Amino acid sequence: xxxxSPAFWAGKSVLLTGHTGFKGGWAALWLxxxxxxxxxxxxxxxxxxxxxxxxxxxxxxxxxxxxxRDEAAVRTALAGQSFDLVLHMAAQPIVRTSIQDxxxxxAANIMGTxxxxxxxxxxxxxxxxxxxxxxxxxxxxxxxxxxxxxxxLGGKDPYSASKAATEIVVQSYAKSFYAQxxxxxxxxxxxxxxxxxDYSADRLVADxxxxxxxxxxTVLRHPEATRPxxxxxxxxxxxxxxxxxxxxxxxxPTAMNFGPKPGGREVTVxxxxxxxxxxxxxxxxxxxxxxxSLEAKALGIDASQARARLGFESLxxxxxxxxxxxxxxxxxxEGEDARSLCFEQIERYESIx
Numbered sequence: 001x002x003x004x005s006p007a008f009w010a011g012k013s014v015l016l017t018g019h020t021g022f023k024g025g026w027a028a029l030w031l032x033x034x035x036x037x038x039x040x041x042x043x044x045x046x047x048x049x050x051x052x053x054x055x056x057x058x059x060x061x062x063x064x065x066x067x068x069r070d071e072a073a074v075r076t077a078l079a080g081q082s083f084d085l086v087l088h089m090a091a092q093p094i095v096r097t098s099i100q101d102x103x104x105x106x107a108a109n110i111m112g113t114x115x116x117x118x119x120x121x122x123x124x125x126x127x128x129x130x131x132x133x134x135x136x137x138x139x140x141x142x143x144x145x146x147x148x149x150x151x152x153l154g155g156k157d158p159y160s161a162s163k164a165a166t167e168i169v170v171q172s173y174a175k176s177f178y179a180q181x182x183x184x185x186x187x188x189x190x191x192x193x194x195x196x197x198d199y200s201a202d203r204l205v206a207d208x209x210x211x212x213x214x215x216x217x218t219v220l221r222h223p224e225a226t227r228p229x230x231x232x233x234x235x236x237x238x239x240x241x242x243x244x245x246x247x248x249x250x251x252x253p254t255a256m257n258f259g260p261k262p263g264g265r266e267v268t269v270x271x272x273x274x275x276x277x278x279x280x281x282x283x284x285x286x287x288x289x290x291x292x293s294l295e296a297k298a299l300g301i302d303a304s305q306a307r308a309r310l311g312f313e314s315l316x317x318x319x320x321x322x323x324x325x326x327x328x329x330x331x332x333x334e335g336e337d338a339r340s341l342c343f344e345q346i347e348r349y350e351s352i353x
Contacts, residue, residue: 002311003350004240008248010035013082017041017068017116018089019061022198023132023190025051027087027236029342032060041066041077041116042090051197054338068112074119085243086129088116091163095136095295096202098159109162110169117173117185126183128246130239131170135191135228135259135301136160146228146300149189149255157295167255174254184246184254188239191259191301194272194321195232196328196341204269205276209329212282221290223270225297228259231321233349234314238303241312253309259301260314266300267318275319279326315352 014031018024019040031038039062045052052058064077068090091109092098098105113131120129138147139154153168155161167187174185194205204220211218238258245252273285307313316324324345332338 001313001315002241004030004034004237005244006034008244009240011037012084013037013039015039015041015078015083015086016089017087018091019057019063020045020050020052020065021089021093022051022195022200023193023232023236024089025055025057025197026195026232026342027089027239028057028061029055029339030236030240030346033343033346038062039081039083040064041068041074043067047199049199051199051338054197054332055342056339068115069107071115071118074115078119082125083123084125084127085247086120086126087239087243088113088129088131091132092159094200094202095157095159098157098162102158105158106162106165109159110165113166114169117170121177121181124181126181128184128243129178129186130243130246131166131185131187132239133166133187133189134160134163135189135257135299137164137167137189140299142298144298144300146302147257148302149253149257149305184252186242186246186252186254186256188242189255189257189301190235190238191228191230193230193232193235194325196325196332196345197338204273205325208273208276208280208282208285212277212280213333215283217283218273218277218285219288220269220273220285221288221293222295222297223268223273223285223287225269225295225299226266227269227299228301229267229272229318229321230258230260230314231316231324233345234258234316234321237349238306238310238312238314241310242306245310253305256306256310257301257303258306258314259303260318262302262304262307262313264317272318272322275322276326279322280330315349
């Protein structure tokens with residue numbers, strides 16, 4: 001299975017938005033490990049604790065703490081700089097937060113992306129730009145069929161709708177401006193990601209870790225729901241491999257799903273929570289239904305195109321991804337250094353045959 005190429009990334013100037021977040025933090029660590037010159041653009045961490053602080057992500061990164069909703073601030077932060085590649089991961093990523101603050105979510109996810117893409121038009125040397133959206137961009141009738149890249153976009157909740165709208169914004173910029181620049185501009189739709197260092201509110205593993213540390217029960221709203229679970233390293237690896245091809249291979253598709261290995265068994269929220277609580281020695285979860293929830297009960301994405309076009313597929317099935325994840329949290333809680341744990345898992349991932 002293909003993995004990110006250190007030879008490709010060494011010396012590249014990379015703009016990474018969202019480097020203060022969970023997935024962005026792992027991406028920053030991996031890129032700097034491969035020798036990339038990383039500039040980060042994001043809000044300050046909104047989690048306590050935060051992987052950004054625990055793993056000292058800012059080491060080796062030129063970090064700009066900027067709100068992408070402020071176009072002038074984005075222009076100022078990037079003025080006079082030149083980038084080879086852009087990985088746009090900054091977003092408001094939580095469904096329940098989007099219901100509480102729909103306007104803020106639309107502003108961050110839609111206009112934040114538009115402000116960035118508008119500013120990057122002054123970068124004619126760009127080799128490729130990749131915008132991360134979500135597995136939730138698809139119009140989901142909950143048939144149980146895994147979505148493919150050509151399926152219709154949609155969204156019942158503000159988060160899903162904002163990401164579907166972001167897809168349209170990206171398409172319009174690609175056709176109206178970036179094609180004339182000769183710069184590939186694409187979107188990646190990742191599945192539900194788990195891994196060490198995620199402390200977001202209303203995220204399954206983060207909720208389990210918080211509850212486990214005080215020996216409380218984790219509350220599940222939809223234990224029967226299915227999600228396309230993948231480890232953060234599988235997801236980030238897919239993004240980086242995709243950017244490599246966008247920059248070097250003609251006619252690379254401009255939208256790509258990244259999720260579990262095609263053909264694998266779907267894992268429910270309850271199954272994943274049972275394994276995770278057992279790994280922590282935490283109390284068993286309990287079910288408290290939320291009749292007003294807009295969250296999808298069935299969600300799957302088909303990552304066959306990534307395998308066919310990129311030679312890439314996820315390495316870690318959901319049970320193994322849970323094992324890696326809970327091992328990170330357990331060892332970090334016992335006093336091991338978070339940054340070292342991240343690099344250890346990256347090295348271990350790279351060595352899988």
